Amino acid sequence: MVAQLDYPRMQEVFRRFSAAEPHPKGELEHTNxxxxxxxxxxxxxxxxxxxxxxxxxxxxxxxxxxxxxxxxxxxxxxxxxxxxxxxxxxxxxxxxxxxxxxxxxxxxxxxxxxxxxxxxxxxxxxxxxxxxxxGHPAQAVDTHIFRVGNRSGICPGKDVDVVERAIEDNVPVEWQRHAHHWLILHGRYICTARKPRCADCLIRDLCGFEEKTE
Incomplete structure (x- = not known):
């Protein structure tokens, strides 16, 4: 398992996510x-x-x-x-x-x-x-977050409950409101399951994944 990122690297990971997408939103359409x-x-x-x-x-x-x-x-x-x-x-x-x-x-x-x-x-x-x-900083861990968390070292864990706690315990509080959206979108479009787009990854240099693609 990839080791947990240290605090300075975690801060920088979410600073970059925030700079790229300050107000991430879920993609399910709803009215209330x-x-x-x-x-x-x-x-x-x-x-x-x-x-x-x-x-x-x-x-x-x-x-x-x-x-x-x-x-x-x-x-x-x-x-x-x-x-x-x-x-x-x-x-x-x-x-x-x-x-x-x-x-x-x-x-x-x-x-x-x-x-x-x-x-x-x-x-x-x-x-x-x-x-x-x-607006509660609750972390909804799906397959994308589970994959990104374990590959990168942002929030590694053997199951979704452990990954959820890792986000709550280790992601700096100022980033927790949008943490799960950033991670889902990153997993859906960049850190994909079969062929991660590491060349396009904005946290490539901070990620603990050793098998990075070109």
Missing amino acids: AFTLLVAVALSAQATDVGVNKATRALWPVADTPQKMLELGEEGLIEHIKSIGLYRNKAKNVIKLSRILVEQYGGEVPSSRAALISLPGVGRKTANVVLNMWW
């Missing part, structure tokens, strides 16, 4: 906390591009828990059937919409525990919503 929650839940084992294509026609008719219940499971399936695991995801979205209406007054709760209690919502989904909607 509910549509963000649903979009993230739908994105499991699917691409953001595929989810966005499906939800562009969905949000105008079902952008609140009540409207989603009125649309119903079959109506929702018609909108999201291009997404993997759509039947199970539709069941969960209808269930969580009912819970939001009955227990939370139609509002999305802002605590991790409450979010995780919803059907189809895991820790990663909860952290995305906490970060993107409420």
